Amino acid sequence: MKPIQVGLLGIGTVGSGTFNVLQRNQEEIQRRAGRGIVITMVADLDVARARGIVGPDVKVVDDARAVIANPDIDIVIELIGGYGIAKALVLEAIAAGKHVVTANKALLAVHGTEIFAAAHAKGVMVAFEAAVAGGIPIIKALREGLTANRIQWVAGIINGTTNFILSEMRDKGLDFDVVLKDAQRLGYAEADPTFDIGGMDAAHKATLMSAIAFGIPVQFDKAYVEGITQLSGTDIRYAEQLGYRIKLLGITKRTPQGVELRVHPSLVPTKRLIANVEGAMNAVLVQGDAVGSTLYYGKGAGSEPTASAVIADLVDITRLHTADPQNRVPHLAFQPDAMSDLPVLPMSQVVTSYYLRLRVADQAGVLAKVTGLLAQAGISIDAVLQREADQVGGEGATSTDLIILTHDTREGDMDAVLGQMQALPTVLAPIVRIRKEELS
Numbered sequence: 001m002k003p004i005q006v007g008l009l010g011i012g013t014v015g016s017g018t019f020n021v022l023q024r025n026q027e028e029i030q031r032r033a034g035r036g037i038v039i040t041m042v043a044d045l046d047v048a049r050a051r052g053i054v055g056p057d058v059k060v061v062d063d064a065r066a067v068i069a070n071p072d073i074d075i076v077i078e079l080i081g082g083y084g085i086a087k088a089l090v091l092e093a094i095a096a097g098k099h100v101v102t103a104n105k106a107l108l109a110v111h112g113t114e115i116f117a118a119a120h121a122k123g124v125m126v127a128f129e130a131a132v133a134g135g136i137p138i139i140k141a142l143r144e145g146l147t148a149n150r151i152q153w154v155a156g157i158i159n160g161t162t163n164f165i166l167s168e169m170r171d172k173g174l175d176f177d178v179v180l181k182d183a184q185r186l187g188y189a190e191a192d193p194t195f196d197i198g199g200m201d202a203a204h205k206a207t208l209m210s211a212i213a214f215g216i217p218v219q220f221d222k223a224y225v226e227g228i229t230q231l232s233g234t235d236i237r238y239a240e241q242l243g244y245r246i247k248l249l250g251i252t253k254r255t256p257q258g259v260e261l262r263v264h265p266s267l268v269p270t271k272r273l274i275a276n277v278e279g280a281m282n283a284v285l286v287q288g289d290a291v292g293s294t295l296y297y298g299k300g301a302g303s304e305p306t307a308s309a310v311i312a313d314l315v316d317i318t319r320l321h322t323a324d325p326q327n328r329v330p331h332l333a334f335q336p337d338a339m340s341d342l343p344v345l346p347m348s349q350v351v352t353s354y355y356l357r358l359r360v361a362d363q364a365g366v367l368a369k370v371t372g373l374l375a376q377a378g379i380s381i382d383a384v385l386q387r388e389a390d391q392v393g394g395e396g397a398t399s400t401d402l403i404i405l406t407h408d409t410r411e412g413d414m415d416a417v418l419g420q421m422q423a424l425p426t427v428l429a430p431i432v433r434i435r436k437e438e439l440s
Helices: 013-024 026-033 047-053 064-069 086-096 107-123 138-145 160-172 177-186 202-215 233-241 301-321 366-376 411-422
Strands: 005-011 037-043 058-060 075-078 099-101 151-157 246-255 256-269 281-288 292-299 351-361 381-388 398-404 431-435
Touching: 005 013, 005 064, 005 301, 013 037, 013 301, 013 351, 026 037, 037 047, 037 064, 037 177, 037 281, 037 301, 047 086, 047 411, 058 202, 064 246, 075 301, 075 398, 075 431, 086 099, 086 107, 099 107, 099 160, 099 301, 099 431, 107 202, 138 151, 138 202, 138 281, 151 202, 160 281, 177 233, 202 246, 202 256, 233 246, 233 292, 233 398, 233 431, 351 366, 366 398, 366 411
Parallel strands: 005 037, 005 075, 037 058, 075 099, 256 431
Antiparallel strands: 151 246, 151 281, 246 256, 281 292, 351 398, 351 431, 381 398
């Protein structure tokens, strides 16, 4: 049978990994797919570099639209990234009747509804396993492996840069700025790490997992996003003493009121497997009503791990290339006419528990005032600890760190009481609030 012909847009880190793995494991892949899969055309602005990677047998051009226009190309792999030209090229490929494989989580999180609708109308597939958690097959697990389940929640460490930074802060007792510079030097963080450390990258991925888990449209604009830039080594040490580790989690949860979609640092009990995921590794924990908890762990980035996911999508499309479009797995797991209208909740309506750290004057009655405000707001306290802090305010003026763990409460109620606590004259610094997730 004639091989499936693939056009590759962009041959950077992931593109070159895809080409190399496809070449190296060609026989094994063909045995699985039922026919050959061959990259026959590549588009890249640096034509000379691209030719050096793919050799003389692959046509290399500097115009991506030439790949899309080629009638012999069956599948287009988009590895350009971003929202702009990548969106135009993906939609043009779909309009030309090409199947699309992409690792572009930002594009799908923002424009996925439009792209999937166009693909459904044209009867082609858009596959995106590589867009979330690199080499971990979490999209396939949510979309196919767990299809019997009513998914209750998903929580993941889905950005390796931030997990590396948090691991280093804990292991070495260093503050964020110091570790970030080291991460950039070692290549774990980009020169401009804003998307990673600000939580945006994780939010793009969480948005896609949420849509697949609950059968809702992709709604990145409704995600709550908080990064790790404000975390201090002090809170990481206190969390460790309390039996927790701080991780940047992407969380999506089904509730009677709607869907939670949020990314933020969280205290996770050390006894949970996901709390022990270190370095640049990724892990996703899924809770289903039938299967219970399942954990997916592996490399979330890198040339060949991500290429593994890209090629898995190529194999899936090759197997289903001639199948009736109505019998293929839907892009977001649920049939397009059966999508849910469950709302994404604003953060003020989310219910979770909290770690609070207050730098307070070391005076009688301070604890009573603080706990009294929490009691008036109906917020139940799980634990209270007091730790000596550095002297502030000059000679003779002492302070202490007051650490409070709460039971579950509504975020809006916590916001209100934090405002009251911050106004107390005995509270000497901005209050640190970190959400706590038991993941049980």
